[in-house]
Amino acid sequence: MKKIGIKIVFSYVLFIFVAAGCVGTKVNKNKTIVSTGPSKIENLDSINTTNIPKLFDLSPEGNKWVDSLYNTMTLEEKFGQLFMVAAYSNKDSAHSNAIEKLILDYKIGGLIFFQGGPVRQAKLTNRFQSKSKIPLFIGSDAEWGLGMRLDSTYRYPWNMTLGAIQDMKLLEKVGVQMGKQSKRLGMQFNFAPVLDINSNPKNPIIGFRSFGEDKFKVTERAIAVMNGVQSQGVFSTGKHFPGHGDTDTDSHKKLPIINSSKERLKDIEFYPYKKMFHEGLASVMVAHLSVPSLEPRPNFPSSISYNVVTDILQKEMGFHGLIFTDALNMKSVSNFKLPSEINFEAFMAGNDVLLFPENVPAAIDKFRLAYSLNLFTDERLAFSVKKILKFKYKAGLNTYKPIVIENLYNDLNALENDALQYELYENAITVLKNTSAVLPVKNLDKQKIAYVKIGDDSNDDFLSTLKKYAEVTEIEETNLDSLQAKLQPFTTVIIGYHKSDVAFRNDDLKSNELFKINFLAKNNTVILNVFAKPYSLLPITNFDDIEGLVVSYQNSSIAQIVSAELIFGSIEAKGKLPVSINDSFKVNDGLPTEKLNRLGFTTPENVGMNSTILSKIEGIANKAINAKMTPGIQVLVARKGKVIYQKSFGYHTYDKSIKVQDSDIYDVASLTKILATLPNVMLQYDQQKINLETTLATMSPIFKDSNKANINFKDLLSHYAGLAAGIPFYKATMDKSKSPSEVYFRKVAEENFSKKLGDSLFIRDDFSDTIMKMIVDSKLSVKKEYKYSDLTFMILKDYLEKTTGKTLDILIQENFYRSLGMNNSSFNPLNKFDKNRIPPTETDTYFRRQLLQGYVNDLSAALEGGVSGHAGVFSNAMDVAKIMELYLQKGNYGNQQYFSEKTFEDFNTCYFCAVGNRRGVGFDKPQLGTEGPTCGCASMTSFGHTGYTGTMAWADPETQIVYVFLSNRTFPVAAENRLSKANIREDIQKIIYEAITD
Structure with missing residues (x-):
């Protein structure tokens, strides 16, 4: 009874409450809604x-x-x-x-x-x-x-x-x-x-x-x-x-x-x-x-x-x-x-x-x-x-059906999501200022670029991607005067404003951040990249001193990667500002930028590849590492000008103390031929200083009276000249105890002994002349047939240096590496890079008697002071991919024409395939029958090279694929080449071709 009474009272109170209009409605006798607004x-x-x-x-x-x-x-x-x-x-x-x-x-x-x-x-x-x-x-x-x-x-x-x-x-x-x-x-x-x-x-x-x-x-x-x-x-x-x-x-x-x-x-x-x-x-x-x-x-x-x-x-x-x-x-x-x-x-x-x-x-x-x-x-x-x-x-x-739990996570995080994300940021990132066409960054050989971070969130992907294009130095200094002093040598300063991508967080510029931007802009050529909502720019009242202004909107990983691409021109700016920024920028403002044909980054799906199939590469790489065919591996795959797969596996050595990073630098061995010597030779050819019929006697007078005088350029580069595969040059430098002779070596650098081939080991500067004399005097095959020879590229190195008056290591930097942004590539890398970035190639127990880390593994190249035509370059997969992309684009990269398309086509022709010689002019070519360096699935127009230390670089014009494989399979000793016998490089290449969907 008590509860009923309470309910009656409550109903009565509610009725009075409603009748008074407190709920905004009235009721007529027909139960029709009556608004208390309009009558x-x-x-x-x-x-x-x-x-x-x-x-x-x-x-x-x-x-x-x-x-x-x-x-x-x-x-x-x-x-x-x-x-x-x-x-x-x-x-x-x-x-x-x-x-x-x-x-x-x-x-x-x-x-x-x-x-x-x-x-x-x-x-x-x-x-x-x-x-x-x-x-x-x-x-x-x-x-x-x-x-x-x-x-x-x-x-x-x-x-x-x-x-x-x-x-x-x-x-x-x-x-x-x-x-x-x-x-x-x-x-x-x-x-x-x-x-x-x-x-x-x-x-x-x-x-x-x-x-x-x-x-x-x-x-x-x-x-x-x-x-x-x-x-x-x-x-x-x-x-x-x-x-x-x-x-x-x-x-x-x-x-x-x-x-x-x-x-x-x-x-x-x-x-x-x-x-x-x-x-x-x-x-x-x-x-x-x-x-x-x-x-x-x-x-x-x-x-x-x-x-x-x-x-x-x-x-x-x-x-x-x-x-x-x-x-x-x-x-x-x-x-x-x-x-x-x-x-x-x-x-x-x-x-x-x-x-x-x-x-x-x-x-x-x-x-x-x-x-x-x-x-x-x-x-x-x-x-x-x-x-x-x-x-x-x-x-x-x-007809309701319950949710299927199986594979739910994978279905919600399908690979196509990242593919779309790349497209979105490629179309969203907006350029608001581009004074003197500071964007995209060109002439890398003339640039010295610094990066300064502002904001409290991560910048890892932005900075690492910038460094894939050029040498970019991060400068950290809280004192502005000290910071500016450190920035003095740099031509361009990239400022990244990184704020958390967490929703509803305040990402407005703080007063000290604003002051820092204004200070740096007044004293440097600045590109300001804002990884935050465009409203974060509101506190900036004067943009006059900022040469380049990029709005990347968010600080996600893909936004950072794509924004770095835009700065270096692998994509063009397409975005338009969706809101106004005071009186400085209006809705729909957004400048186009030039697209340079530099390698960019995306997902496999965006270039007609299947990520799931490519993921099988990891299994093959780990198989090689677990079987101790090599302690570590770098693999890179690019298609249609975009890097779609770049991963590092394993460690520098089997003690697993240092993991392999994408930035690590490997001894690429014979890839040196097409990464350093050949491009410089192609320049000579392009300038008509030599042609396919030019003889060795014409190229290098030291061959004038030799048995090699009439070898022409085409035969020489096709390994069809009858040269010996190699010469044991080191034997001439050993004493009776089979140790490096004091006639040729010193433990410390001295006058005329400045070429270093190991720790506490320097060779005579003129030993290169001895090498060339031994080549001149070497025998030729009686029968004209294909025989692979390192001597070809040693000869070409001598030719280039005497023709240009510059050493090969300087030539390649000046003519290619600096302008290509190959800032991780060098002969004698210890002169430039931290030793910990260089996986060791071998413990030499025979000649140098030391761990070879940063010293070229090839002994003939070492005897030339680490700079030879057939070996000596150290590089990482990204840099190797750049020059392979240059070849794929027939001499053009970054909108710079290094040599003509005709020159590339002449060098990429197999002139002797009909007689069983698969080689192009300097390039290796795919299989003839069952013999060759590839998976057998690459087109006949493809080209590349393999290296003794367990390396491979290959490009295919028909599928527009670049494939790079680097390892140090020779560590700790260069015994049986199990990596090659197991077809590790070829099996990975096969997966790459299986992953093509269009």
């Missing part, structure tokens, strides 16, 4: 939607399903469908049990998932769906992908980053991927895209979530994303109606006020909605805003305003999709009334789904009581509930 009667079913396509109509079967289900539902089940409750997959069992209770006892219609993980969420979704008589709506705020809420899932760029992209097909791709991933996780709604026109730079809650400040551009991008999402059977939700862009208040904390006139709102804020309604936008989320021009009641949230939700959104604008409230736990609305009252107010305003209600039991009690007091009609309830059921049918929930 007229409106039935929601009478809303005029004739101007909007009937995109959400169901088939007769669909309507039958909706009607039959609705007719079987209890009143409580109908009330429950209106509620979409917050759920988390990172909370304890108490939370999940509470959700389950709401499903069982209060028949809620849906869940909006927040933080957690994908597998945990999927398992909870399956559990909750199994408990619900009517399948639940599952949704999430996934504005930039599932990664906005869930760990272990993919995160796409923010809307403001996408706002810089001009290709709408790319944004539709983003929507497709987000739709696929949402559907795979059992979701029907992605509460995106944001349609707010962010006209206020100080907006604390929208900002980077908006596509920009231009209504046309925002609309165009939102439509593209929506079309992609909805093409996958997932519904998009435009938000936050009537427009959250022009405010400096966070609606999570208090109610923002929008003081715009209705005319301005209709012209600007409503524009995306009107367009998207005609394009099929499924749902709209109504914000908690105070908009006096739309709702005259002071500080009255738009989300519970009949004027906004019904009169304007549905009646005036003709929207007939689902209408969600913004989260009803937000302070901007939850502070306004009690939770139970807010839910009812939102429903009476015309919303269909009440998102994130705080107290469902109390809210449903309120609905039950209001219904009993005739505060709303059966028609009003049916209007929203049937609409909800209609969308459940369209989402396929009438």
Whole structure:
């Protein structure tokens, strides 16, 4: 009796409360809703939607399903469908049990998932769906992908980053991927895209979530994303109606006020909605805003305003999709009334789904009581509930199936995501200043580049990628005067402003950071690259001293890589600014930059390759390392001018003390022939100083009276001249005890003994003359046949040095390496590089009697002081790839023509294939029959070389592939070549060709 009495009293109080107009509605005798705004009667079913396509109509079967289900539902089940409750997959069992209770006892219609993980969420979704008589709506705020809420899932760029992209097909791709991933996780709604026109730079809650400040551009991008999402059977939700862009208040904390006139709102804020309604936008989320021009009641949230939700959104604008409230736990609305009252107010305003209600039991009690007091009609309830059921049918929930957990993680993190991410940043990154064409950086041989970091987030990928293009020195110094002193020798200073990519973090420039930028810009040629939202530039009032200004928008790994590509010209700038920066830069500002044909970086899928197949390379590399065929390996694959695979395996030595890094430098052995000697010879050929018929006697007078005088250039470079494979030059330098003779060697450098071939071992400077005399006097084969010979390139080295007056190590740097950006390549690397970057090649127990680390392994090359035509270069895979790409582009790299296409074609021709000699002019060529250096799958136009230390460089014009393999298989001793016998290099090459998809 006591409980009944309390209920009667509560009902009476509530009735008085409602009758006084406190919930914003009245009831007439026909149970028709009466707005307390305009004094007229409106039935929601009478809303005029004739101007909007009937995109959400169901088939007769669909309507039958909706009607039959609705007719079987209890009143409580109908009330429950209106509620979409917050759920988390990172909370304890108490939370999940509470959700389950709401499903069982209060028949809620849906869940909006927040933080957690994908597998945990999927398992909870399956559990909750199994408990619900009517399948639940599952949704999430996934504005930039599932990664906005869930760990272990993919995160796409923010809307403001996408706002810089001009290709709408790319944004539709983003929507497709987000739709696929949402559907795979059992979701029907992605509460995106944001349609707010962010006209206020100080907006604390929208900002980077908006596509920009231009209504046309925002609309165009939102439509593209929506079309992609909805093409996958997932519904998009435009938000936050009537427009959250022009405010400096966070609606999570208090109610923002929008003081715009209705005319301005209709012209600007409503524009995306009107367009998207005609394009099929499924749902709209109504914000908690105070908009006096739309709702005259002071500080009255738009989300519970009949004027906004019904009169304007549905009646005036003709929207007939689902209408969600913004989260009803937000302070901007939850502070306004009690939770139970807010839910009812939102429903009476015309919303269909009440998102994130705080107290469902109390809210449903309120609905039950209001219904009993005739505060709303059966028609009003049916209007929203049937609409909800209609969308459940369209989402396929009438034939609901549980989420398949198997392979969920892999499906949500498919390789195609990274492929798209590269495309997005390639199209988004924006150049705002380019004084004197400082971008892209050219003339690398004349540049000295420094990098200075500002900001508190990682810069690893940016700096490491910059260093793949040129020698870039990072300068760290807190004192500005000391910093400037260190920067004096540099021609260009790249400043990277790196701020965390975590959402909603303040990334505005601090005063000391601003001062530092201004100081460096006044005293140096500066390229400022901003890895933060463009609004971070607002504190800079004068950009005059900044030569290059790049906005990269975010500090993600791929953004950093792509931005470095842009600086060095492997991609061109395409992005346009989506917002204004004071009076300095306006919407749509963005300068194009020149594209230089330098190697860039992307995923295999973007160049017609399969990542999964390429991943098999790792197994072969590790097989070689585990079998001790070599302690470490570098592998690089490029296609169509893009590096798509670059990995290092193993260690410098078998004691596993130093892991191999991509920047480590290997003795490339015979690759020296095509990396140093041949390109310089091609220059001579290109300048018509020699031709294919030029004889040795003409090239080098020392051969005039020898048996080699009439050997022509073509035969010489094709290994068809009958030269001996090699000569044991070292024997001439040994004494009777078979030790290095004091006649030829010193333990310390002396006059005429300056060429170093090991620790405490220097050879006579003139021994190269002895080597050449021994070559001149050597025998030739009687029979003209193919015989590979190192002597060819030793002869060519002598020719080049005597013709040019410069040593080969200087020639290659001046003519190629510096301008190509091969800053990790050198003869005698200990003169330039840290020893710890150089894996040792061998423990020489015979001649030098020491560990060879940084000294050329080949003894003949060592006797020339480490600089020979056939061996001596140390390099890493990235640098080797550059010169192979130069060849692939027939003499052109970085838009610089080093030699003519004809010269390359002449050298890449196999002139003696018909007689069983596969060699080109200097280049090795693929198999003839079963004999050759490749997998047998490379085209006959392909070319390259292999090296004794376990190296290979190969390029194929037909498939546009560059393949580089470096190792130190000769460590600790150069015994049986097990790496070669096991076909490790060839098997990896075979995988590369198997991975080609187009």
